[in-house]
Amino acid sequence: MANVAVVGAQWGDEGKGKVVDWLSERADVVVRFQGGHNAGHTLVINGVTYKLSLLPSGVVRGKLSLIGNGVVVDPWALLDEIDRLCAQGVAITPDVLKVAENACLILPLHAQIDRAREEASGAAKIGTTGRGIGPAYEDRVGRRAIRVCDLNCRATLEARIEGLLRHHNALLRGLGAAEIDGQDLLEKLLAVAPRILPYADVVWQRLDELRHTRKRVLFEGAQGAMLDVDHGTYPFVTSSSTVSGNAGTGSGVGPGQVGYVLGICKAYTTRVGAGPFPTELFDPIGERIGDRGHEFGTVTGRRRRCGWFDAVLVRQAVKVGGIDGIALTKLDVLDGFEELKICIGYRLGDKVLRHLPASMAEQPLVEPIYESLPGWSESTRGARSWKDLPASAIKYIRRIEELIEAPVALLSTSPEREDTILVQDPFST
Template sequence: MTNVAVVGAQWGDEGKGKVVDWLSERADVVVRFQGGHNAGHTLVVDGEVYKLSLLPSGVVRGKLSVIGNGVVIDPWALFSEIDRLSAQGISVSPDVLKIADNACLILPIHGELDRAREEAAGGGRIGTTGRGIGPAYEDKVARRAVRVCDLAEPETLQFKLDRLLTHHNALRKGLGADPLDGTALLDQLREVAERFGPYVAPVWQILDEARRTGKRILFEGAQGAMLDVEHGTYPYVTSSNTVSGQAAAGSGMGPGAVAYVLGITKAYTTRVGSGPFPTELQDAVGERLGQRGNEFGTVTGRRRRCGWFDAVMVRQALKVGGVDGIVLTKLDVLDDMDELKVCVGYELDGRHIDHFPSGMAAQARVRPIYETLDGWRDSTKGARSWADLPASAVKYVRRIEELIETPVAILSTGPDREETILVHDPFAD
């Protein structure tokens, strides 16, 4: 059976939630492998809207859902999300959800540090969600993090917290914040430890068993390739690897576990927070895209910056991420426009370049080179086949395929899971 990884191919918010939900109906296991509750996936199922942050999208379908070791977990955010879904009639029991015992935790001190740093940075803010994801990954890499498994070992937990606070109190002093003694935090962790227990498992074993018995595994990415800590627009990136290679490391499986990589990209471009954005439109067209596309963050509610489709950036993201086919989402947002523009190259200091440069200053200086295409007046919303699309819409999609050098596997024409045109089934390979 083919296992599929779904990753974002822009700056996140590409519509991965709908795609993962659509695919999860045929999957047996759904795995989150990086990020934290800064991610936001919106699912629309039979008219009901579900907003997920930490939980894999498979929980809504009752599929076995795994939070892998590559994710950083805020226990309070996680259980709040579980309780919210319960109020909507979705039971997230330990039979449905498994949490990696070697995943690291996000603690309240991480969020405090995250927000304090952003405040101190002033105009140099990176644009984080302030939820502590970055500081938690820092502690993970520095080998001082508290992990899920530590909750079951009181002596280890005390040792880990003491070591962690030695570092954090020095940082807090530098930022003018009061030091912490850890007693209240220890009590808070003891309270959540009991609820965590039934969900915790060595998930690498569960996934290995699933693979060996021929079950289909769907790896669900968060954010997008251009927010990858190594391949994105550094330093305006997230703190984890968002490309498909992380699906293996962040779940405890080998790279051979992923047979097909599906990249998600909007028919235009959006970005939340700070950082370079060559095709950004700060005019009536950008405003129109934002309004028609309902471009507000699922997690933060922040308004997204909008612009034309950037084929240079997406092509680079697809190659770095090893993407086999894309899902093109929100095509319907472009309805009723006389003409559309697509970025086909950049100008940097008088030179034509065909890639997004790595340098921070160079990224800020690049200017888009556009190709203009005909728009269309007929609606594409809800289209279920190519025959339902206006000729100009089909030409737009085909031109994008040429420019990004990757085929469209699925075309999304609306937020509902059935508003989808399947060109190639990722699970069929």
């Protein structure tokens, strides 16, 4: 049985939560390996909706759930999420949830800096969630971060806070914002420590033990490939690596242990926040897709931008992310359209491109080249086998496979976990 990594193949919000929940029944362990509480997964189980941000999706089903070292953790947001899930009847204990002791913390000052910089950027803002994820990752690589394990020692915290504020208060002064009180921050961290430390664990070691007992591990990513800090639409990206290569480093295992890579993408395209979006629709069709797909961010509540399926971007995600198969979601949103379009290339001046250029000057200038396909009038919602799908829907799926150069391994036809067509089981590949 292979381990499986689930990653987004667009700009996030592709429906990873449902797919991870569906796969978690076949897994023994679920590991979140990057991102922060800016990511959001929505699960619908027996008619009950669960909204997750930091917690791995497997926690709802009682699976051993690990938050890896590649995640930046807001301890207060994590506790709020645990309390909210517990109120819904989900038992979350240190036996079920483990947080890497070497994971870096998101502090209140990070959100303050995040918002202050966005405000100072004016029209050039990148559309962050304002939750401090970017500044926390900057502290991580700048070796200023406070980590989960530091909560266990007051002297360490005092020293780390002093070094942290030497940097950040100078930055806040430059932005004309209020400086951070170090003593107040210390007291807040000491107060939250007793609730966080019981979850702390040596996650890389636990994963190694699980490997020796041949447990099946599901690596859960956040956001999507086009938000990857290296391969996405830079600078309109997140602050971590969102592709499958980070599943190993973000959880503490070698690349050979990742196994099958499942990329998630919608049957159309959405994006939240600023940045280029070649197939974005500014007409009633885009509005219709957004309304039918309930396209609002799980965390932010912001309306998502909507457009036609972009095969160029997804093929790019397949290549840079080592994606073996695709889980195609929200096919039912396209029910009733007479005509559907797929972007098969870009026109940039007198050139035709089969990739999105890296240049931030060129990205907004590319024009999509579309191929039209007939739509279908029948409903695909709730379909659980290929024979339940209209011929035009199958043709649409097959054309996507050809263009992105990867097979559709799973097909989701509603938010309910059982409304899934399995073509290829990632765990048995």
